[in-house]
Amino acid sequence: MKKLALILCVCLCGFAAMADSPLNIGIHGGTSSNRINFKDLTSAIGSRAGQGYMIGAFMRINLGALYLEPALNFSHKKSIAEGIQPNAGEERPTITLKNNTFNIPVMVGLQLLDLSIAKLRVFVGPQYSVGKLKNLKELGNIDQNKSNWSGKVGVGLDIWKLTFDIDYEKGFNKIAHELKAPRSFNFTLGLKII
Template sequence: MKKIILSFALLTIVLTSYSQGIYIGPKVGLSQTKLDLKSDQFKNGESKFGYHLGVFARINLVGLYLQPEVLFTQTQGQFSFDAEDQPIREYDADFNRVDIPVMLGFKMFKLLRVQAGPVASINVNSKLKEAGETVRDADFRSATIGYQAGLGLDIGNLIIDAKYESALDKFTGSMAGFNTDQRTNQWILSVGFRIF
């Protein structure tokens, strides 16, 4: 976690010296999540809704922008376990974490933005439940990295972002010393307001 914060601070300082303006503000939004488990014994459940809230910064560079965010995120997932000679077991997962996405993007037509980048997730309090009871042996990694990509829209001081988030474990087991994971795939819609 210290590496993530230090890297984020250093990157912000370096890019500030090359920036054409920095904007800061609050951000809130909703997400639609679906677990994507890669196993014949696990069956993915229905999509679930979650929320996030926090702050964003926008650092305008020559022709590009960098948008780091710090968000408290609550998501959910549902799946079932179907093994031979055993009854089907259904599980609900609640993920409470701090997400730190860093989007690199560019503007088109002065309103529309295209963006993509990594997202670091720090587990705060995540639980796995079976029939409403917490499963004690649930093992969630404390910090992982995934990716986000999507579009944005700027209307005055209002920013609207629509992004897709998924895991990087298809490509590599770790990145910059952090584990990638089989995180939930989710669609994210958020709204921010530029106050500075």
């Protein structure tokens, strides 16, 4: 029993030491709530948030209380466009807009609280995205930008090798002239491999 306790203690100390290393590499994934608003578009008068997902890999460079975290992610986001109600009593037509993108965020973070097993942190940074919005032709002849810049701000919690992040993302530029910059709330869970 003492040997088992000793082995367990050594393993836990090893995990804690790996979590504090100057370089962490890991994987993450999560869900998002996304919304795209419309401007001067006669075929759509409103929008609702849709659910999406994200998977990817990250690298965290720890610089004391500060850190730099670039990542490469694939995200699938949805937003629901509501059309004009055809007649009284009839339902409004809806179109689900799907946005598949590859994202490269580069976050700069600050650790606010550093306990032996948990770290509370905040982060902010830009994100470059390349992708295409599907089902856009159903709204009309819209020329879209295939690459966009956005910004993210959020809070995260690390418990040993697990990471939990909640962030708000806002586009800096429009997807198209008729589509305003997208917004989303993201919830991710990650695992530090190194």
